[in-house]
Structure formats: C-alpha cells, structure tokens
Amino acid sequence: MLVRARRRFVVPATLFFIAYYLALPFSVGFFPHVMSRPVIGPLTLAYCFALSQFAMAWILLAFYLWRSRRFDLQAAQVRRRETRELSQA
C-alpha cells in the first residue's frame, strides 16, 4: 500500500521534472532564435525559462513535503502493526 502510494507520486514527479529540465537545453540548443526573443522587458524567453526552473524545483519540493506527511503516517502504522505482531509471537 505504502510502497504503491509512494510510487504513484514519485514516478510521475520524477519524469515530469526531468522532462521539464531537459526541455531547457533542447529548446535553447535547437531553437535559439525563438528562445532569444525578449518577453519580460529585456529578459529573453530562454532566461525566463531558466528562472522558472528554480520556481519549478521549489514548488515540487513543497508539494513533496506536503504529500510525505501522509507517507509518514502510513509508515508509522506499518511499524506499529509489525511491533505488535512481534510482541504477540
């Protein structure tokens, strides 16, 4: 249960951040002209995308910290059950 719940979060989150991160070198490397366009004042699309990676990392971090409270509760339940079984045996 716990393992499956964890996997359901960790696998998509990992695939998402790797894809989001690799999108930066790909877009910059293969579409330099699009990425050189200024969007916010003189800031180019490339620079904004790079800055957004910091936001992405911190948001995913906060999201994981929030979700992991539930994992901790489940892990504590498993631990309690195990110790009870051990003491009965």
Add this chain to the structure above:
Amino acid sequence: MRTQQTLVMFAIFVGITLVATFWASGQSVTRRGFYTANRRIGGLQNGWAIAGEYISAASLLGITGLIAFYGFDGFMYSVGWLVAYLAVLFLVAEPLRNTGKFTLADLVSFRLRGRGVRAIAALSTLAITLFFLIAQMVSVGAIANLLLPRLGDVTAIVAIGGLMLIYVLFGGMLATTWVQTISAALLLAAALLLSVLVLGHYHFSMANFASAAAAVPGAGHITNLFQPGLLFHGALGAWNLVSLGLALVLGTAGLPHILMRFFTVPSAQAARTSVAWAMVLIGTFYLATSFMGLGASTIVGKERIGRRIYAGDAIAYIAHHPAQESSLNDQLLHDGYIVPKPDSNLAAPLLATSVEGSLLTAFVAAVAFATILAVVAGLTLTASSTFAHDIWFVLIRNGAGDESEHLRVARAAALVTGAAAIALAIALRGFNVAFLVGLAFAVAASANVPVILLALWWRRFSRSGAILGMLCGLVSSLALIAASPVLMGNRAIFPLDNPGIISIPIGLAGAILGTLLARDRESEQMFDELQVRANTGLGAEI
C-alpha cells in the same frame, strides 16, 4: 594589503573550526562516530552541510565568471545544480538513510550480497571521489595564484591539504560537518551581500539592472547577455548541452560524498528535511550567481576582469607587447591599470572591489578557500570510509577485527588519500583539470545511479546485473572522455565533451542485460525486506 586581510579572515575561520574539531575529537572514538557523527546531526544542520559540501569554489568564482562573460549560457549551469536535488529528494535520500550503514556500497549490497558487488561499488565510489578531490586540490593552486599571488600555489596546496587532514583525522564526520556548515553560511553571506550591493548600485530597481545587463554587447549575431549561444554553439552545441544537463541532473543522486551525508541524520524524515533546506540554500546561491555575474559584466566590465597590472609594471608590459600598444595605452590612461588577458574567474572578487572595496574582496577570497576546505574534507572522509569499511573490513578482513583496528585503518586511509591528493595537486599545478569534475558526474550518473535505482525498485535485479551495470557505466564514461575533444582536441573520436548521453544508457543497459542473463533468487527474496526497511525504517541503523 589584501593578502593580509584575506589571510586574517581565513585564519579566523580556521580558528573557529579547529575549536569545533577539538570538541568533536572526543566523539569520533568509534567507527559510528567517525563516519556518521553517531547519526545525531539534525535535518537543518545537515541541509547547511550538504550545501557546504556541494557548492564549490568553482561555483563561486567559475559560474559567476561564466555568467559575466557568456550571460545565459553560464546561467544554464546554475539551473542544473539545483534541479538535480529533486532526484536526490524523490529517489535516494530517504531509502538510503534507512538501508545504508556507512557507505554507498552498503546500500547496494544490502540485497545484493557478495564480494563482487561490494568491490565494484567501492571502486566506482573511489573513482568519483578521487577525480573530484584531485580537481579541487589542483584548483587550490590556481585560486592561490589568482587571489594571493604573493603566497604561492605550493604553500596554499600544502596548507589546505594539511588543514583538511587535521579536521578529518581528529574530528571525523562531526568536525567535517561543522566546517561545511560554517563555510556554507559564509558562502551564502558573500553571495547575498554581493547581490544586494549590485542591486543597490542600480538603486534597487530590477528594471534598471536588467536594461544595463541587456546593454552589454554579445558576439557575432548575439546582441546581448540574455540570449543563448555565447558559450555553446555550432552543430554539436545543442547535443553538448543536453548531454551535460543529463549527467548533471542524474549524477548528483550518485555522488558518494553527498549521499554519505544522509547517514548522519537520525531518521528518514530528517533526511528529507535536510534535502529541503539544502534546496533552499543551493537555489538561493545559484540565483545569486545571476546577480553577481551580470553585475560583474555591467559594473566592472568584461575587459577589466582579469589580472590588473599597475603603473611601472604596466608600462614595462606595454613596451614588451608593442602589438597591443594603442589599446593598452588607452586602458592605462583611462583606468590607471591594464588587463592584458581577461580571466573570468576573477569576476566575483573584482565585483567586490568595485561595489565595496578591498575588505569585501578579501572576504570573497577567504570564503573561496574556506569552501574548498569544506569540500575536500568531505571527499577525503568518503574515500577513507570506502577504503576502511568496504575494502579493508568487509573484503580483506571478512568482517573481523575490533573497533580500534577499524579506526586506525580509517585514519591511515584518510592520511594516505590526503597526502596523495597534495602530491598530485602539486605535480599537476597549472594543468586544466576541469574535465575531471565532468568525468566524476558522468561516472556517478552512468555507474551508480542506474544500479541504485534498480536495487531499490526492481525485484528481479540481480548481482550480475549490478556488477555488469557498474562496469559498463564506469568503463564507457572513462573511454568516452578519453576519446573526447577535452583530451584529444581536434583528433577526437567521440564528438561531445560530456559522455552522459551515451554512457548513462550503456550503464542502464548493462544492468538490465546482466539481470536477464541469470536469475538470482536470493536477491529477489531480499527485495521485500529492503522495501519494508527503506519505506518504514524498521530495522534501520539508529
């Protein structure tokens, strides 16, 4: 004058950390104390220590310089260093805390019992650690030449190496942790102070700052520093970027000296908290590199970043180089000094000179040395634990021997590693060994990460898979670097500077192939035990 100020500030740092070492020496009388500080480091402090272990002087001086000279392309590096921690957070930090004892090989051989797996895991740990250590120690000489020319590079290498050995030998993990914590605090302070002063120079207006940075001319068809392409260009520039990014973002989760820090905390929650703090600190630092780098190119100016030659020496230099006479004369007349060869590594210290003065410059230089000290201490401790625990205790002595023998071996290993690093750094002085860092990341990403992930997540994963995977990753990274333009120049067989994009799939394929070739029932049975322990902490080391 500046040399003295730097040395005084560095001496204060050394004094404080030596007191911490003296106090820590009472605690590192057991193996557990020496390698893991008795698992009593809190999550918050471990976060600071991870930042201190991870952010090297190359980031403070090198990345700032790359952004000052190449704008966006330099900043690309900064992004990868932070995003990489998501892999550490999601995939390895907590299971590692619960299943590991002293070294990375402990995690892998938890379910894949046997000498072969441990031997190859120890080998790849040593390769990564030693590549890093040599790169760092050689950079001590280069930075000393740059920042403290009167001191001399050999003196600096011996001094840093000697201090590092004192921390590791007498204080073990606890002293190393304090050195890293304090150096991270200094590093953050220097980066934030410089960033605030840069913004202050533009009256705290982001718009003014951005338009000043946009006014710095690029090269060729690139008109300003916010545009990509100044550093990575040409047909293979894009693939180089992708390959580097892949090695960076996956490799961090396989760096033994970072992973070792997760053995020092009391629980999986504390391991998670420490990654969270580390990500806040590392992210803040790398965001600040943008302000420092762009600030250096706007306030100092690219053509003034480099070693400055004043008055009489400048006139003598111009007399010896008649070809550059007119431009150098203009510069001398205008600035009072000449910069014959721009050097991006001086961007941060010279920015400090421009926005404050010699005191801040000396502080930045002292912080650079403190940072190196923190990084090399952690690396030496990691190498020592692998030699003593994996190779000596498990492989040679088959688990025999008492506590005092283990500690003696661990200290001897640290001494030999440190002495060898000092000797190699002196011998390789002046060589450009920056490729060793890229190589270390490539080996970590190709040899360690596939095996760590499969060991944690794939039931069928077997011993032969682990051995073949690590061997393939290690050999392919080494071979591709040897055949790359970094070492072979124009005659390169392999066209990319970083092997990641090829060697990571090779490492993964080796691990899968090795597993499918032979069934390993014992390792499959151990998988359930590993899952329970990794996820709940039941039976974990406390």
